[in-house]
Amino acid sequence: xxxxxxxxxxxxxxxxxxxxxxxxxxxxxxxxxxxxxxxxxxxxxxxxxxxxxxxxxxxxxxxxxxxxxxxxxxxxxxxxxxxxxxxxxxxxxxxxxxxxxxxxxxxxxxxxxxxxxxxxxxxxxxxxxxxxxxxxxxxxxxxxxxxxxxxxxxxxxxxxxxxxxxxxxxxxxxxxxxxxxxxxxxxxxxxxxxxxxxxxxxxxxxxxxxxxxxxxxxxxxxxxxxxxxxxxxxxxxxxxxxxxxxxxxxxxxxxxxxxxxxxxxxxxxxxxxxxxxxxxxxxxxxxxxxxxxxxxxxxxxxxxxxxxxxxxxxxxxxxxxx
Amino acid sequence: xxxxxxxxxxxxxxxxxxxxxxxxxxxxxxxxxxxxxxxxxxxxxxxxxxxxxxxxxxxxxxxxxxxxxxxxxxxxxxxxxxxxxxxxxxxxxxxxxxxxxxxxxxxxxxxxxxxxxxxxxxxxxxxxxxxxxxxxxxxxxxxxxxxxxxxxxxxxxxxxxxxxxxxxxxxxxxxxxxxxxxxxxxxxxxxxxxxxxxxxxxxxxxxxxxxxxxxxxxxxxxxxxxxxxxxxxxxxxxxxxxxxx
Ligand SMILES: Cc1cc2nc3c(=O)[nH]c(=O)nc-3n(C[C@H](O)[C@H](O)[C@H](O)COP(=O)(O)OP(=O)(O)OC[C@H]3O[C@@H](n4cnc5c(N)ncnc54)[C@H](O)[C@@H]3O)c2cc1C
Ligand SMILES: Nc1ncnc2c1ncn2[C@@H]1O[C@H](COP(=O)(O)O)[C@@H](O)[C@H]1O
Numbered sequence: 246x247x248x249x250x251x252x253x254x255x256x257x258x259x260x261x262x263x264x265x266x267x268x269x270x271x272x273x274x275x276x277x278x279x280x281x282x283x284x285x286x287x288x289x290x291x292x293x294x295x296x297x298x299x300x301x302x303x304x305x306x307x308x309x310x311x312x313x314x315x316x317x318x319x320x321x322x323x324x325x326x327x328x329x330x331x332x333x334x335x336x337x338x339x340x341x342x343x344x345x346x347x348x349x350x351x352x353x354x355x356x357x358x359x360x361x362x363x364x365x366x367x368x369x370x371x372x373x374x375x376x377x378x379x380x381x382x383x384x385x386x387x388x389x390x391x392x393x394x395x396x397x398x399x400x401x402x403x404x405x406x407x408x409x410x411x412x413x414x415x416x417x418x419x420x421x422x423x424x425x426x427x428x429x430x431x432x433x434x435x436x437x438x439x440x441x442x443x444x445x446x447x448x449x450x451x452x453x454x455x456x457x458x459x460x461x462x463x464x465x466x467x468x469x470x471x472x473x474x475x476x477x478x479x480x481x482x483x484x485x486x487x488x489x490x491x492x493x494x495x496x497x498x499x500x501x502x503x504x505x506x507x508x509x510x511x512x513x514x515x516x517x518x519x520x521x522x523x524x525x526x527x528x529x530x531x532x533x534x535x536x537x538x539x540x541x542x543x544x545x546x547x548x549x550x551x552x553x554x555x556x557x558x559x560x561x562x563x564x565x566x567x
Numbered sequence: 568x569x570x571x572x573x574x575x576x577x578x579x580x581x582x583x584x585x586x587x588x589x590x591x592x593x594x595x596x597x598x599x600x601x602x603x604x605x606x607x608x609x610x611x612x613x614x615x616x617x618x619x620x621x622x623x624x625x626x627x628x629x630x631x632x633x634x635x636x637x638x639x640x641x642x643x644x645x646x647x648x649x650x651x652x653x654x655x656x657x658x659x660x661x662x663x664x665x666x667x668x669x670x671x672x673x674x675x676x677x678x679x680x681x682x683x684x685x686x687x688x689x690x691x692x693x694x695x696x697x698x699x700x701x702x703x704x705x706x707x708x709x710x711x712x713x714x715x716x717x718x719x720x721x722x723x724x725x726x727x728x729x730x731x732x733x734x735x736x737x738x739x740x741x742x743x744x745x746x747x748x749x750x751x752x753x754x755x756x757x758x759x760x761x762x763x764x765x766x767x768x769x770x771x772x773x774x775x776x777x778x779x780x781x782x783x784x785x786x787x788x789x790x791x792x793x794x795x796x797x798x799x800x801x802x803x804x805x806x807x808x809x810x811x812x
Contacts, residue, residue, distance in 0.1 A: 255724060315730075316723070318693070318703045341689075343722065346681070347705030347739065350660065350693030359775035360660065362689050375779055380686050384584045387686070388779040399689075429702030430730045433718070437726035445724060449811070473812070491743060492722075497580060497684065498604055499742055506811040517580055527809045529801070530790070540790045545804055549795030557798035565802055565812065 246279040249334035251325055252297060253344050254289045260446060262340055264300045264407035269400055270338050271301025271410055272367060279336075281412075282306060284328045284419070286313050286321060291416055298414035300407055306332075306419035312428055316344065320427040322351035327421035329356055334395075341399035342445070349399050359393035365404040382497050382520035403503040403524060444493065447476030449506045450525070452495065454480040454518075456511015456532065456551055460488030465555040466510060472562050478502065478522075480512050496521035510551045514539025531555075568712065568734075569624045570613045571674040573667060573691065574642050575603040575657075575683040576635040586781045593685075593781070602638055604748070605680025607645075609738075611745035612710055613678060614646035621712045624648050626674070630657045630666045636764065643759035644751030650762070655769035658777070664694035665772035671699060675734040676717060681705070681741040692739040702736040708743030 250270045252263045270281045280303040285294060287309070294305045306328055313321060325348060329337050337352055339345035341363045353360035361376050365386070369375040373390050376398060380387045444450065451470045453463060470477050477493050484494040495502055497520035507525035512518060514530070514537055522528070523542060530543035531554050540546050547554055578584075579599040587594040602610070613625045627647040629635050632654065639650040653666045671677055679692030696703030708727065709720030719730045719738060751759070793801045805812040 318705060319696070319701075322697070343706045343724070346689040347693060347703070350664075350690040351697040351703065353690075354661070354664070354694050354697035360690055360694075361776060363687055378687070380781070381578075381582075381584045382580070382684055382687060383784075385586070385781055385783055387781050390777050390779050391775065392777060393775045429733045429736070430704060430719075431732075432728050432730055434729040435723070435726065436728070437723075439725070441725075443725045494742065506805065506809075520580075527805070527811045529805070542787060543790045544788070544809065545793060545801060546790045547793050547795055547798070547801060554795060554798055557796070558802060561799040561802035562812075564799070565806055 246277065246335045247332045248274055248279050248281050248336045248338065249325070249329050249332055250281060250283045250302070251337070251339045251345070251348070252283045252285055253340060254285060254287050254293070257287070257289050258293060259296060261407065262342070262402050263297070265402070265405045266338055266340055266400055267297050267300040267302055268407040268410070269367070269405040272405070273336070274301070277371060280304070282328070282332045282334070284308070284325060286324060294416050295414065298412050299409055301410040301412055302414055303412050305414060305416045307416060308419050308421065310420070315428065315430055315432050317428045317430050318347045318351060319429050320423050322348045322355065323423045323427055324421040325352050326355045327423070328419060331419070336395070337397045339397070339399045341401045345399045349397050353397040356395050356397065357393065358395035358397045359391035360397045361389050361391055362399040363401050364398045365401050367405070383523040401503070401524070403526065442470070442474055442476045444476040444478055444500055444502060447504050449473045449475035450478050450502060450504045451475045451508050451510070452478035452480070452512060453483060453489070453510045454512030455482050457483070457488070460486070462552070463489070465559060469555065469559055469562065472559065472566070476504070480518050509539055509543070510555065512539055513537050514542060568622050568676060568715070569674045570616070570622055570626070571671055571677045572606065572610045572613050572625060572627045572642070572647065573677065573679045574606045574610070574627045574629045574639060575680065576600050576629060576631055576638040577603045577683055577685045580604065580684055584783070590780050590782060591778070600635070600638055602642060603680050603683050605682065605740060607748040608745045609678040609680060609740045610642055610645055610647060611749040612740070614749060615745065616710065616712055617646070619712070621715065626651060628653070628667060628670055630655060630663045632656055639764055640759050641751060643762045643764070644755040645749050646755065648762065650764040652764060652766050653769055654766050659774040660688045660690035660694055662772045662774040664691050664698055666769055667691070667695050668698040669770045670767065671695060677735065677737045679737060679739050681739055692737050696737040699735070702733055703739060704730060704732060704736065705739040707738045707740045710738060710744065
C-alpha cells in the first residue's frame with residue numbers, strides 16, 4: 246500500500262508543517278508496511294523537494310503546470326485524486342489548514358473515501374481504523390472510526406514532531422489530465438503583506454485584548470514581536486474596534502493558531518477566544534484581574550498592569566538576547 | 568440569482584460540554600441551540616445581497632430532525648424566503664452532503680460555513696461541491712455581485728485575493744463575510760411564521776465515519792505565577808524551563 250501526502254509550498258518553500266505531515270505519514274507507513282509518496286503542486290526547486298526525503302518520503306511527484314497557480318479547488322482536487330490513483334494510495338494525508346480543508350472533502354468524495362479532519366495524533370488503531378480529533382472547538386476530543394477502504398485525513402498543525410529519517414528518493418514529474426473547464430476560478434487581484442511574520446507561520450505569537458485600552462498603545466507589543474520574530478494577534482473586540490487589522494483576530498470566529506508560545510496581554514480568555522489558541526504549546530497571560538479565565542489555561546502568568554509589565558518584558562528579552 | 572444557505576444547528580458556543588452513555592454521545596440536556604455562527608454570517612450576507620438587488624430567492628436548508636425547526640424559523644426571520652428540512656439525523660459529513668445534493672441543484676450560489684462549531688468537520692461544503700461536480704471556493708471573506716457576475720474575496724496566506732467564479736458555485740465562508748450577524752426584528756419574526764418550511768424525505772445515503780467515544784481534555788497543570796515586578800523571571804522561565812524562547 247502507499248500513502249499519499251499533499252505537501253503544499255509557500256512561494257516555493259516548505260514549512261515545518263510540511264515535514265510534520267511527511268513524518269506522520271512515514272510513521273504510519275512503518276507501522277503498516279507501506280511507502281510514502283509526496284505530491285507537490287507548483288514551482289518548487291528539486292533541491293527543496295529533496296528536503297522531504299529527509300523525513301521519510303520514498304517518492305515525490307511534482308506538478309509544475311502553471312494553471313494550478315490560481316489554487317482552483319476543483320482542479321487541484323482532481324490532480325490529487327489522479328496522483329492517489331496512480332499510486333494506488335489507500336490513505337491520503339493533507340494539512341488541516343486553509344488549502345487542506347478546501348481540498349480534502351472533494352478528494353474524499355471522488356475516491357469514495359472516508360474523511361476525518363483535524364486529526365491530532367497517530368491513529369488509535371488501524372483495524373478498525375480509528376483516529377482522534379478535537380471537537381467543540383477544542384472543548385473535547387473524539388475518537389472517530391473511518392468505515393471506508395480508502396481514508397483521507399487532515400492533520401492538525403503541531404500534533405506531530407518531525408523526525409529525520411532518510412530514504413533514497415526519486416522525484417518524478419507528474420502530469421494529471423485536468424481539463425481547462427475544471428479551472429473554474431479566475432484571480433483578478435492579489436494583495437500580499439510582505440516583510441511581516443505571518444500569523445499562521447509564527448512559532449511565537451504576541452496578542453493583545455481590550456485591556457490594551459486603545460489602538461494607540463501597541464508600540465510595546467510590536468517591539469516585543471520584532472525582538473522575538475513573533476506574529477501579532479488580537480481578540481475580537483480589538484479588531485471590531487479597528488484598533489488592529491481583522492487579519493490578526495484569533496478565536497472561534499477568527500484564525501485558529503497553534504504556536505509554540507502564545508502570549509496574551511489584557512485578554513480575559515473567553516471561551517470563543519480560547520477556541521482559536523488553546524492548542525498552543527505554552528500560554529502566557531498578563532492580566533490585572535487574577536480571576537480572569539485566561540489563567541485557567543495559561544502555563545505562566547503575571548497578575549499586573551500590561552503597561553508596566555510590557556516594558557519590563559522587553560528589557561528582559563533584550564538582556565536575554567545579549 | 569438564487570442563493571441556498573446551508574444551516575447547521577449547533578449548541579450555543581458557551582455550552583458546557585458533557586457526554587453521556589459511557590462517553591459515546593453528546594449530552595444535549597438543557598442545551599440552547601443556535602444557527603452555526605458561520606452560517607449566520609453567510610445568511611446575513613445573502614440578505615444584504617438581496618437588499619442590494621440581483622438576488623431573487625434565498626433558501627435555507629438543514630439536514631436534521633424536527634428539533635432543528637426553531638433554528639430554521641430563526642433563519643426565516645433573519646430574511647430567508649423559504650426553508651427546506653431534510654428529515655433525517657445528521658450522522659456524518661458525507662451523509663449530510665449527499666442529502667443536501669438532492670435539493671441543491673437549482674441554485675447559482677450555495678453558501679456553507681467553514682466549519683460547524685460542534686464537530687468541526689470543515690467538510691460538508693466541499694463534499695457537496697464535488698457531489699454536484701461544481702466549483703467551490705474556500706476561505707471566502709467577501710461576496711459581491713456586479714452586473715450579475717459573482718466576485719469573491721478569498722483569504723490566502725499573508726493576504727487576500729479577488730476572484731471571479733463560474734456559477735453554480737459553493738462558497739465556503741469565513742470571517743469577514745458579514746460584519747455582525749443580523750438579529751431578527753419583530754416584523755421578521757411575524758413574517759417568518761407565514762413563510763414555507765418544507766420537510767422533505769431523505770434520499771438513501773451512506774455514512775463513512777462514526778464516533779466511537781468522546782473525552783474531555785485533561786486538566787491543565789496550575790498556572791505558574793510570577794510577580795508583577797519580576798518580568799525578568801518570566802523570561803528566564805520561558806527560556807530555560809519551557810524552552811520556547
Ligand atoms: C459567537 C461568538 C464568537 C466569538 N468569537 C470570538 C473570537 O473568535 N475571538 C475572540 O477573541 N472573541 C470572540 N468572541 C468574543 C468573546 O466572547 C469575548 O467577548 C472576547 O474574546 C473578549 O475580548 P478581550 O479578552 O479582549 O476583552 P475583555 O473580555 O473585555 O477582557 C479584557 C481583559 O483585560 C484585562 N485588563 C484590562 N485592563 C488591563 C490592564 N491595564 N492591564 C492588564 N489587564 C487589563 C481585564 O482584566 C480583562 O480580563 C465571540 C463571541 C461570540 C458570542
Ligand atoms: N446538518 C446540516 N444541515 C445543513 N447544513 C449543514 C449541516 N451540517 C453542516 N452543514 C453546513 O456545512 C458547513 C460545515 O460543516 P461541517 O463540515 O460539519 O463542519 C456548516 O457551516 C453548514 O453550512
